[in-house]
Amino acid sequence: MKYDIVIVGAGVVGASIAYNLIPYDVSVLLLDKNNDVAMGATRANSAIIHAGYDPKPDTLMAKLNVEGNRLCEDLCRNLSVPFRRCGSLVLAFSDAEKELLQELLERGIANGVSDIRTLNQEELREMEPEIGEEAIAALYAPSAGIVNPWELCLAQAEVFVRNGGTFIGDAEVTSITKEEDSSFTIETKAGIFEATNVILACGIQADTVHGLIAKPDFQIVPTRGEYFLLDKSEGGKVNHVIFQCPNKDGKGVLVSPTVHGNMICGPTSEILKDNIEDTSTTSSKLAEIKTKAARSVGNISWRDNVRNFSGIRANSTVDDFIIREIPDCNGIFEAAGIKSPGLASSPAIGPYMVDLMKSSGVVLPAKTGNYDMTRKKIHFRDMSNEERAILVAEDPAYGRIVCRCEGVTEGEIRDALESPIPPRSLDAVKRRAGTGMGRCQGGFCGPRIVEMLLAQKEDTSPLSILQDAEGSNLFYTRETEVDV
Ligand SMILES: Cc1cc2nc3c(=O)[nH]c(=O)nc-3n(C[C@H](O)[C@H](O)[C@H](O)COP(=O)(O)OP(=O)(O)OC[C@H]3O[C@@H](n4cnc5c(N)ncnc54)[C@H](O)[C@@H]3O)c2cc1C
Numbered sequence: 001m002k003y004d005i006v007i008v009g010a011g012v013v014g015a016s017i018a019y020n021l022i023p024y025d026v027s028v029l030l031l032d033k034n035n036d037v038a039m040g041a042t043r044a045n046s047a048i049i050h051a052g053y054d055p056k057p058d059t060l061m062a063k064l065n066v067e068g069n070r071l072c073e074d075l076c077r078n079l080s081v082p083f084r085r086c087g088s089l090v091l092a093f094s095d096a097e098k099e100l101l102q103e104l105l106e107r108g109i110a111n112g113v114s115d116i117r118t119l120n121q122e123e124l125r126e127m128e129p130e131i132g133e134e135a136i137a138a139l140y141a142p143s144a145g146i147v148n149p150w151e152l153c154l155a156q157a158e159v160f161v162r163n164g165g166t167f168i169g170d171a172e173v174t175s176i177t178k179e180e181d182s183s184f185t186i187e188t189k190a191g192i193f194e195a196t197n198v199i200l201a202c203g204i205q206a207d208t209v210h211g212l213i214a215k216p217d218f219q220i221v222p223t224r225g226e227y228f229l230l231d232k233s234e235g236g237k238v239n240h241v242i243f244q245c246p247n248k249d250g251k252g253v254l255v256s257p258t259v260h261g262n263m264i265c266g267p268t269s270e271i272l273k274d275n276i277e278d279t280s281t282t283s284s285k286l287a288e289i290k291t292k293a294a295r296s297v298g299n300i301s302w303r304d305n306v307r308n309f310s311g312i313r314a315n316s317t318v319d320d321f322i323i324r325e326i327p328d329c330n331g332i333f334e335a336a337g338i339k340s341p342g343l344a345s346s347p348a349i350g351p352y353m354v355d356l357m358k359s360s361g362v363v364l365p366a367k368t369g370n371y372d373m374t375r376k377k378i379h380f381r382d383m384s385n386e387e388r389a390i391l392v393a394e395d396p397a398y399g400r401i402v403c404r405c406e407g408v409t410e411g412e413i414r415d416a417l418e419s420p421i422p423p424r425s426l427d428a429v430k431r432r433a434g435t436g437m438g439r440c441q442g443g444f445c446g447p448r449i450v451e452m453l454l455a456q457k458e459d460t461s462p463l464s465i466l467q468d469a470e471g472s473n474l475f476y477t478r479e480t481e482v483d484v
Pocket of ligand 1: 008009010011012014031032033037040042043044045046048049171172173174204205206209224225226312313314339340341342343344345
């Protein structure tokens with residue numbers, strides 16, 4: 001139970017740090033309070049790899065956003081994670097907003113964003129014919145992209161585990177103590193661990209977990225954003241990420257394609273005061289999205305909504321990312337206040353944290369043995385018919401479609417069940433294999449996946465099957481045995 005490094009928080013930031021520690025000869029434990037990785041903001045966001053014109057120049061956020069964007073494409077290719085560099089447009093609906101576009105353009109240039117430029121109304125219409133009539137100009141950033149955010153996290157965590165790292169879920173950290181020999185004792189709901197160094201990457205709990213070891217000099221301001229996810233029938237309506245001008249609440253409501261071929265609209269912005277983990281959605285905020293998104297793209301068919309969801313931003317009282325060794329607490333590091341563009345920046349946050357640790361005197365010897373930072377994953381529906389035929393001939397499980405909406409095969413679900421961080425719930429299978437993401441939201445494939453999960457588990461009672469987090473049991477009682 002003794003590790004060189006313990007990382008607390010298995011969102012995309014913790015996973016990026018774990019992934020970037022693979023080349024070093026150190027024992028690393030990645031902990032999370034949830035039963036899977038990517039259960040915080042990482043699974044519920046806009047999924048945009050921002051170009052980097054939004055953060056103020058000379059901030060850590062600006063630097064890591066542009067660098068993260070640059071790294072993301074190769075990283076996703078190496079990890080078989082869906083990514084598309086589709087470009088983004090910020091719309092101006094008035095002359096005042098046109099001036100704001102100019103400011104964003106200058107910021108983008110100062111931050112090193114490549115090929116950024118403004119478009120007049122005609123150029124904009126040519127690029128995006130469905131754009132709302134009120135839009136008079138736009139800022140075009142071709143380097144912006146879209147990604148599968150939870151898969152970016154999961155892939156890095158899986159490769160970390162495959163290379164000898166350890167992930168433990170259901171391990172909420174409840175105390176951190178610095179011992180006389182300068183090591184740390186970390187008490188969690190899954191046991192007690194010792195570490196030479198600790199890294200905190202705790203999202204909206206960053207200030208609370210920092211408070212376990214020192215008084216925090218910042219506060220997290222948890223800010224919920226709600227979304228519509230529309231069916232694939234709407235997915236081709238826009239080809240770029242369509243933003244409106246940013247305001248005091250953030251980047252505003254966007255309309256964007258997703259890497260799965262759907263359309264996403266949102267988010268709203270609402271500070272949470274009581275239950276900071278409340279990811280419910282509200283009719284009033286969803287109505288707000290409809291009104292705002294309709295200005296950007298006129299003919300969105302809201303009847304084709306497949307899901308509403310919300311995520312909670314780790315906004316903070318500091319207007320930048322906080323990535324540092326905790327003051328007066330040698331040996332413990334943190335990545336806090338990682339609000340948007342945290343996802344886009346994450347490919348650069350891991351390497352930044354590793355460099356920071358080295359410059360703080362943490363000894364990270366290079367591994368002498370082999371390691372492999374890549375992951376291969378079968379995405380059956382993205383293959384050509386020829387590729388599919390070869391695969392099915394080798395392994396007939398890839399020829400049996402289980403999720404009809406998304407075309408996910410039994411072979412892909414089996415791969416997910418056998419992956420380095422095995423799924424423990426129906427939604428964990430969804431995050432790995434893409435099942436239940438379509439129109440029926442798992443209505444048809446759910447029972448078959450439950451059977452497959454049961455076959456995998458030691459405890460074979462259906463009562464143990466979860467929809468998602470602990471406590472979300474799918475079945476509550478076993479009434480009678482039914483003969484079929
Ligand atoms: C609505 C919304 C839209 C966004 N859109 C974008 C976007 O388009 N592009 C972009 O770049 N960024 C976007 N972001 C920001 C991005 O999602 C985050 O910056 C990123 O996911 C942060 O990752 P993280 O690992 O820091 O946090 P998280 O993913 O929240 O992970 C933190 C983890 O810490 C764990 N944890 C907390 N406390 C403890 C404890 N005591 N013990 C053990 N584990 C603990 C949590 O369970 C959680 O899994 C958006 C965010 C939101 C909410």
